[in-house]
Amino acid sequence: MNAISPGFADPALDGQCVFRAVMEALARPARPRRLAGLAGPPPPLTPELAAIALALADHETPLWLDAPLHQAPAVPAFLRFHTGAPIAEHPAAATFALLADPARCPSPEAFAEGTPDYPDRSTTLVFAVQRLSEDAGCWFEGPGINGRARLGTAPLPPDFPARLARNHARFPLGIDLLLTAPMLVAGLPRSIRVVAEG
């Protein structure tokens, strides 16, 4: 018998905590901040991916999972049970996309970028990366950043800066990106610009 591992101990307060970390991450891009993960999700779902999914997804928000997550049967079962969210077949149909292997992320154009009338109807991508640091990587400018900020992270697709630049060029359309590492989250919304590659 495969028991489904538990969700938040206190859905109201734990969900609020995760949301505030994510909101701060998007409001102050490229600045990693603490995120309390959810203990014991089925691998390769990380505690941070699980926490964000449980805090923000429900029956209104199709989830897209990358191959490693999709192929582990316990992961879709866990997410369906706790969130009630449908699992999307195509990335363009997803409100949130969870990626355990962001180096093989499809190009931003594969996801929903919104419409000119409703640019909010776009996918938020959530990456599980191994590290997040402010002392390496690309430099960014834009709303939420006082001057410039840099964010070092790996692993990522090799053309990641070019992808971000392409995504920003479509503003106000585009995807928004959350990067999670153990106990950390950082945001790269569509509004920010890559000003120099690290």
Place this chain on the structure above:
Amino acid sequence: MTGAIGYNFAYLDEQTKRMIRRAILKAIAIPGYQVPFASREMPMPYGWGTGGVQVTAAVLGPRDVLKVIDQGADDTTNAVSIRAFFRNTAGIATTTRTSEATVIQTRHRIPEGRLHEGQILVFQVPIPEPLRFLEPRETETRRLHALAEYGLMQVKLYEDISRHGHIATTYAYPVAVEGRYVMDPSPTPKFDNPKMDNSPALQLFGAGRERRIYAVPPYTNVRSLDFEDHPFRAQEFAEPCALCGAIGVYLDEVVMDDRGRRMFVCSDTDHCETRRAAGHRGGAFGL
């Protein structure tokens, strides 16, 4: 943590909070764009801040300290009842001190003191669409925003100039956010517009009846629309505050009697009280 028995933390159910939270995240990612959301009925009438209350409820956590102001004052009916609402349903601490608050819900003012990083300012918005009185159709205003076609708004400001000799719009003065979306800063006096620009605090806007949420992230460019030969100017007041002597602040007129006596005092009550506690005195203090 204590909350009202039978209610979820901060009143709203979790599915509603998730829906509002997702709207807030998209609003932050697209500064100045109005995100539609499924506004709920709240236990207060429209016009009393149902949008702001829903945004506050979605954002609040047990460690937050909440301040609520109505036209700058902490002690008016609307502000007092919203503070009591969240004390009862979320069991959180409240304050009247701007510097101590982590979340400040406001109706039509931005506090005088500079906000700091980590603070969240939640505006109650009656009509979020800056183009609504120029174009009543939602389908059309949405298209105008999509095309960044804001000529109508410039014409409206120009008509002000041709009629009055200057831009006579004094509140809900339109702003451009990061050079893209034109946004209604809610009916704050235009005096407060410069405070929105490059603010260290996160600014969230909730319109309950009109079902829209929008946002200005910290350190974001917010420019009041104007013309090269008619640049934007905030209101200026000839006299200082009659109670604390402050200059360069927004003043309210208080009628003193039926013989035309009046005085002008700070609209931001916390700012005025803090200054008086520090020994500043205006002309009418102690009268």
